[in-house]
Amino acid sequence: MSTPSFDVVVVGGGIVGLATAHAVARTGRSVAVVEREPQLARHQTGNNSNVIHSGLYYAPGGYKARLAVAGCAETVAFCREHDLPHEVTGKLVVATEPEELPRMAELKRRGDANGVENRQLDQDGMREYEPHVRGIAALYVPSTGITDYRAIAEKIGELVAKEGGEIHLGRAVSRIVRRTNDVVVRTETGDLLGKQVVVCAGLRCDEVAEAAGADPGVRIIPFRGEYSGFSDRAAGLVKGLIYPVPDPAFPFLGVHATRGIDGHVHAGPNAVLALAREGYSWGTVKPKEFLETITYPGMLKVAKQHWKYGFGEMHRSLSRKAMVKQIQRMLPDVRAEDLHPAGAGVRAQAVKADGTLVDDFLFVDQGSGPGSVLHVLNAPSPAATAALPIGREILERLTGEKLAPLTAA
Numbered sequence: 589m590s591t592p593s594f595d596v597v598v599v600g601g602g603i604v605g606l607a608t609a610h611a612v613a614r615t616g617r618s619v620a621v622v623e624r625e626p627q628l629a630r631h632q633t634g635n636n637s638n639v640i641h642s643g644l645y646y647a648p649g650g651y652k653a654r655l656a657v658a659g660c661a662e663t664v665a666f667c668r669e670h671d672l673p674h675e676v677t678g679k680l681v682v683a684t685e686p687e688e689l690p691r692m693a694e695l696k697r698r699g700d701a702n703g704v705e706n707r708q709l710d711q712d713g714m715r716e717y718e719p720h721v722r723g724i725a726a727l728y729v730p731s732t733g734i735t736d737y738r739a740i741a742e743k744i745g746e747l748v749a750k751e752g753g754e755i756h757l758g759r760a761v762s763r764i765v766r767r768t769n770d771v772v773v774r775t776e777t778g779d780l781l782g783k784q785v786v787v788c789a790g791l792r793c794d795e796v797a798e799a800a801g802a803d804p805g806v807r808i809i810p811f812r813g814e815y816s817g818f819s820d821r822a823a824g825l826v827k828g829l830i831y832p833v834p835d836p837a838f839p840f841l842g843v844h845a846t847r848g849i850d851g852h853v854h855a856g857p858n859a860v861l862a863l864a865r866e867g868y869s870w871g872t873v874k875p876k877e878f879l880e881t882i883t884y885p886g887m888l889k890v891a892k893q894h895w896k897y898g899f900g901e902m903h904r905s906l907s908r909k910a911m912v913k914q915i916q917r918m919l920p921d922v923r924a925e926d927l928h929p930a931g932a933g934v935r936a937q938a939v940k941a942d943g944t945l946v947d948d949f950l951f952v953d954q955g956s957g958p959g960s961v962l963h964v965l966n967a968p969s970p971a972a973t974a975a976l977p978i979g980r981e982i983l984e985r986l987t988g989e990k991l992a993p994l995t996a997a
């Protein structure tokens with residue numbers, strides 16, 4: 589039997605891989621997605637906050653800023669067109685201490701530069717949106733929304749298949765071999781050939797890059813983000829989305845309270861070092877992976893620089909009392925007994941050997957044209973929001989072809 593052959597093979601069936609395959613299929617090229625899990629969207633895409641980000645936070649001119657702003661509008665249009673759950677709720681970013689005000693002013697500057705509508709509110713103004721919130725000032729961002737990214741990813745997968753693409757589930761890619769005119773993608777159950785290959789392997793993207801003979805230049809450090817569900821009483825204290833002003837030392841947005849599309853309210857995610865790449869709880873430990881993480885020079889530098897924050901996050905992870913204290917900064921009426929564990933996601937955060945936490949999306953090309961491999965080496969939040977524009981960006985890098993955004997019918 590001859591090896592199945594495609595114009596493009598995409599490794600990884602999360603939302604970024606699927607959006608890439610969708611962009612490729614829209615041009616009439618043949619495409620296959622190869623996913624190691626038995627279902628799509630089992631990792632970051634299916635275990636996140638489900639927020640449609642506006643593009644407020646990101647450094648103007650970077651990929652995150654450009655692709656999140658485009659992705660915010662496009663995600664809403666996609667949900668409308670395909671009748672998927674979503675709501676444009678708006679959100680508050682709340683400053684609780686005077687020292688946060690300059691950081692909030694910087695967020696406003698970034699939002700203005702990125703073309704994201706936002707306005708500053710005083711205490712009375714913020715209470716009109718969220719009567720139970722405590723703070724000294726807030727930014728209101730009307731375009732932020734909520735959705736269900738697993739449902740979006742599954743819909744994109746359906747569209748890929750409808751356009752003639754193939755989705756191969758339960759096939760882990762173990763090696764990638766570049767040849768002059770094509771690339772061999774090796775799995776335990778046989779090879780696939782792609783003229784070009786795109787790797788969107790999330791928590792394992794650096795590992796797959798090495799299996800393709802590339803030097804990723806970064807290591808993926810898995811940071812678990814745990815959620816706490818609110819009791820019915822405490823859920824009544826939250827109307828929409830309430831965020832803190834983030835600490836600029838970290839590429840995380842801070843523990844926020846979110847009313848999800850199913851009506852449940854949760855707070856999270858925190859950020860603790862996971863003990864395995866897919867380490868969704870303290871009980872999931874893979875000694876080899878953990879050892880690789882903690883002996884990576886970049887991780888040692890991160891630990892040295894941020895040990896205090898790290899221990900604080902661990903303490904809040906292990907103690908409900910400590911977690912509630914953090915939430916009470918914005919929502920003083922929430923009590924420890926209102927919180928219950930509500931799952932977790934694991935972020936794939938690229939870290940350089942010098943300890944830099946890579947902030948922007950990172951794409952690395954191994955060659956160009958036939959025989960090339962493109963690696964997506966950092967696609968953390970807001971990559972779910974930005975996935976459709978990221979897919980078009982990758983298509984353009986592969987083929988030079990520019991696609992128009994999807995718009996609601």
Ligand SMILES: Cc1cc2nc3c(=O)[nH]c(=O)nc-3n(C[C@H](O)[C@H](O)[C@H](O)COP(=O)(O)OP(=O)(O)OC[C@H]3O[C@@H](n4cnc5c(N)ncnc54)[C@H](O)[C@@H]3O)c2cc1C
Nearest residue numbers: 600602603604624632633636637639761790933968971973
């Ligand atoms: C806690 C948390 C909260 C977040 N909140 C938000 C939010 O509210 N809004 C937002 O926009 N973004 C959010 N994000 C970020 C968002 O979830 C990610 O940016 C996005 O899902 C990345 O998609 P992906 O396809 O790159 O990765 P993933 O969804 O992780 O997909 C990668 C896929 O590759 C597969 N894979 C790995 N290795 C192999 C292999 N060898 N062979 C074949 N397949 C392989 C994996 O099984 C996986 O399915 C959050 C993330 C986390 C963790």
